[in-house]
Amino acid sequence: MRSNQARLNTGNVVPLLGLGTYSSSNDSEITEKAIHMAIKMGYRHFDTAKIYGSEPALGKALMEAMNDGVVDREDIFVTSKLWSSDHHDPVSALNQSLQNLGMEYVDLYLVHWPVRFKSWAEYPIPNEEDFEDLDLESTWAGMEKCLELGLCKAIGVSNFSTKKLQHLLDFASVCPAVNQVEMHPMWRQNKLRKFCGEHKIHVSAYMPLGGPGNFWGSTSIVKEPIILSIAQKHKATPAQVALRWGMQKGASVIVKSFNEDRISENISALNVKLDDNDMINIEKLMERKILRGDHLINKTTSPYETIEQLWDYEI
Structure with missing residues (x-):
């Protein structure tokens, strides 16, 4: 296995x-060109x-x-x-995603957030009346069905704390292969990465540069x-250092840029x-x-009244 890949608990490898x-602009032409x-x-x-x-x-x-012979599937x-509005039927949701993609399967299908909306709430920012009680056992049973039907090669979660992962492991027939979370040199996820390592759950890092260019993002990481x-x-560039830090921690890093x-x-x-001193020095950065x-x-309607409840005080 090449050093630029990690092996999942399914046996498959992820770059x-x-x-x-x-x-945010969702311009399909720009997206296709970047891909x-x-x-x-x-x-x-x-x-x-x-979403x-x-x-x-x-x-x-x-x-x-693929048709041009540049890559094989x-x-x-x-x-x-x-998405949170599809927890009632993950199989149908994945079939719709596969139709959108024009593919027979995805390599990985994740529960996007540990929160459930009513079926009409197909938008990023919910209203108070959009929330439903989260029934993670039912949701995960649907995810396992997706795997059983061959609609995906692996299933996992996103934005789950260690406590929520432990709850999932208490009843899951299939251990999640991945937990995709915010992770970068200024939010290092040490506790979560340790837990995931002990349970052979791969950590995938979104916003590995802090999400610059997004309205919620920050450029502070590359300016440290x-x-x-x-x-x-x-x-190297600061961005390359931040990305390499995540990879040397064993995570896959999902970086978004459409600029060539x-x-x-x-x-x-x-x-x-990066050498050992580099990794040690990065640990000195203040986390946020x-x-x-x-x-x-x-x-009133969300299962989480505070930010601390959402992340189980891992914040």
């Missing part, structure tokens, strides 16, 4: 560097979700690349996610003096090698979670 396809560029540069891991609206663009770009790792110093030492230079810069992080999930908090 450590992935291209995220979320875009084509990424494939040519060597990207083989692509992350989407129903991103990018499944059709990703599927079209990948199909064109077996070379590509595709992740999509169950410690990161800048390490970058100068290795003749940035796409090229990010994949070159695979060529950077950026995507807190405030939109999922209310005191």
Whole structure:
């Protein structure tokens, strides 16, 4: 197995560097162009979700690349996610995602958030009346059915704390293969990564650069003096240092950019090698979670009255 891959508990491998396809503008032409560029540069891991609206663009770009003989389906790792309004029927939701993608299966299907909405709430920011009680056992049974039917090669979760993972493990017939969470040099997830390592759950990092360019994002990571110093030492960019840090921690990193230079810069992080001192110095950075999930908090209908409840005080 190459050093730029990790093996999941299913036996399948996941490339450590992935291209995220979320875009607030959701311009399919721009998305397709970026995916084509990424494939040519060597990207083989692509992350989407129903709520991103990018499944059709990703599927079209990948199909064109496969038809042109640039890649085979077996070379590509595709992740999509169950939106909170689809917890009542993950099989139907995944079938719809597969139709959007024009594919027979995805490599990984994730429960997007540990929260359930009413079926009409097919939008990112819920209203108070959109929440339903989360029945994780029922949701996970549907996810396991997706796996059993061959609609996906692996199932997992996203935005789960260690406590929520433990609850899932208490009844799951199939252990989640992945937990995708915010993770970067300023939000290192030490407790969660330790728990996931003990249970052979792969950690996938979204916002590995802090989500610059998004309205909730931050550019502080690539401006940190410690990161800048390490970058100068290795003749690398701060972004490459941040991405390489995540990969050396054993995580796959999902980085989103549709800019050709940035796409090229990010994949070159695979060529950077941080030493022990670099890793130790990064541990000195003050931690701060950026995507807190405030939109999922209310005191009347949400299962979470506070941010601390959502993350089980791992914040």
